[in-house]
Amino acid sequence: MKKISLLLVVAALFVASAAQAQLSVGLKGGLNFNSADVSGGDVDSKTGYHIGAYAVIKAGPIGIQPEAYFSVQNLSTDAEDYDLSYIQVPVLLRLGILKVLYLNAGPQFGFNTKAEYGGVDYKDELKGMDTSIALGAGLDLPMGLGAQVRWVKGLSNAAEDGGDWKNSIVQLSVTFALIGKS
Template structure:
């Protein structure tokens, strides 16, 4: 996993280095995550998480661009279900280092539509305060879709939906198999340096 993270960092660094000569911008971002985790449980309560990271906006022309990002992201889900008369409650908190690579189409000056793949590298997983990192898949794949708006020349706001494609948690209770998919909405503010 460390090799994968190092590779992601090198790709980002290479992209930022190349972008500096093209007038592209490097920036920082932070925001909140609103999970929409789907699972086989009877009840799910998704709790707000956060994200912080860096990005590079590389404009290929007036209308199109690419935006690679490196984001540390967390979210939490509380699962409740009853199996054979026994109530189960568990709180699962997941932390990822995400690498989305978004294509951007600038609809008007400042307003963009964004879409692209995302790969997440598991950093930490806890269930009821106990480390379960060894029981969660280390890679989480997804697709990101959203809208972005640039304002005050150096500031931006993004509203995104990240659709989870893989099942990072797959476990058994009795003879039943439960699966969880990570999906979330995020509202993020960015600042270009």
């Protein structure tokens, strides 16, 4: 009987905390400042963009922030440009610091959708998935608006042939909550 009572108390606490959880869903977009560490090559930064959607599931100051967005991550060399695109899927832990300020961190999984070098398909030279770590901060502004800054550092080698290629991005984003508040 004591086990059943304890189980019911734990279940009631779980249901009560889940009822307090807040959900928001919205759109995001912004600029990418791309770079990469590439062995045997000198690549320069180029500006790209990203656009997609996010969700935030919060219980108090702590939450989870999954996202999915299309990201253009071009780079340039002395000879030609790399035209790269990914579908990025970060799953971030979110920690509210003040009412409007939060920090987030977590893994990001990038799925290569385009890779060209000088207009020639280069996709077979890169792996289909790029794993990164994302660290950032954001502001929840009035009227469902928000702003984010994020640093994304590649953890996995993006090169298929054994060379070393790790992507790195600094992102500036604007968000707009469609459902709930960010």
